[in-house]
Amino acid sequence: MVQVVHDPKAFRDACDQLRSQGERIGLVPTMGALHEGHLALIDEAKARGASRVVVTIFVNPKQFDRADDLAAYPRDLDTDLDACEARGVSLVFAPKDRAMYPEGYQTHVQVGALAEELEGEYRPGHFLGMTTIVAKLLILTGPCIAVFGRKDYQQWRIVDRMTRDLGLPVEIVGHPIVREPDGLALSSRNRLLTPEDRTRALAIARGLRAAAEAWQAGERSAETLTGLARAPIADAFDRIDYVKVIDPESLRAREGIVDRASIVVAAHLGSVRLIDNLELGVDPAPSV
Numbered sequence: 001m002v003q004v005v006h007d008p009k010a011f012r013d014a015c016d017q018l019r020s021q022g023e024r025i026g027l028v029p030t031m032g033a034l035h036e037g038h039l040a041l042i043d044e045a046k047a048r049g050a051s052r053v054v055v056t057i058f059v060n061p062k063q064f065d066r067a068d069d070l071a072a073y074p075r076d077l078d079t080d081l082d083a084c085e086a087r088g089v090s091l092v093f094a095p096k097d098r099a100m101y102p103e104g105y106q107t108h109v110q111v112g113a114l115a116e117e118l119e120g121e122y123r124p125g126h127f128l129g130m131t132t133i134v135a136k137l138l139i140l141t142g143p144c145i146a147v148f149g150r151k152d153y154q155q156w157r158i159v160d161r162m163t164r165d166l167g168l169p170v171e172i173v174g175h176p177i178v179r180e181p182d183g184l185a186l187s188s189r190n191r192l193l194t195p196e197d198r199t200r201a202l203a204i205a206r207g208l209r210a211a212a213e214a215w216q217a218g219e220r221s222a223e224t225l226t227g228l229a230r231a232p233i234a235d236a237f238d239r240i241d242y243v244k245v246i247d248p249e250s251l252r253a254r255e256g257i258v259d260r261a262s263i264v265v266a267a268h269l270g271s272v273r274l275i276d277n278l279e280l281g282v283d284p285a286p287s288v
């Protein structure tokens with residue numbers, strides 16, 4: 001079986017040992033409920049030269065802005081461990097909340113402007129919690145590379161900024177979004193969708209596809225692209241937090257004619273909040 005460690009000190013020792021044996025550690029931080037998207041991150045770490053892949057599974061309470069969202073977040077450690085084992089993961093770190101945030105804990109890592117808008121606006125405190133746990137995991141693990149999914153586009157950009165700003169010696173890799181054949185971006189939260197809402201959720205892929213097709217045909221107006229992406233989502237979803245064309249580096253909303261851009265989406269179906277995005281003007285163009 002894959003080695004599973006729950007205690008931070010034991011985890012640090014295990015990582016130290018791997019490094020002392022000359023292994024290149026690739027880290028895949030997760031909150032569990034693993035799906036093919038996570039498994040693709042494990043593969044990516046290996047493809048980028050990690051001789052050992054370490055997966056962390058921790059539903060980080062500090063990055064949830066709603067108690068009901070934290071309570072509902074899917075948890076299935078045994079199945080996750082089987083998936084890690086089957087994918088050739090060397091070590092899994094699955095700590096308890098108290099181990100990561102012991103009594104008296106009061107240190108946080110905060111990234112500036114990149115974390116202020118989009119998810120930062122709609123989920124207050126989310127990125128503060130996210131960067132804090134990712135910094136802690138990077139420090140504990142000491143990996144050569146760490147792989148994140150680009151479905152959480154803003155998260156990937158923020159983690160990359162944070163590691164550069166703090167001078168952490170790790171390469172941050174953003175892996176392209178993995179989708180179901182019908183276009184739904186893989187997410188642990190998809191498990192919470194009713195069959196009917198699973199069908200309604202496809203409106204995001206339809207909207208992004210419409211924008212991608214227009215882009216391919218030469219459309220460059222941020223307003224037109226936003227409108228195309230938004231229309232099916234507005235029809236199918238209960239509530240939209242945002243559908244925006246943003247600059248892929250600064251993450252600021254764009255207006256007028258754009259050359260390279262990303263469309264980012266966050267919308268609600270009942271109590272389930274889904275996010276997705278599409279990078280435009282990159283080669284090869286991501287498929288939706």
Ligand code: PAF
Pocket residue numbers: 029030031058060063130133134152155
């Ligand atoms: O993307 C996630 O699952 C989480 O935000 C992460 C990176 C594991 C930090 O808790």
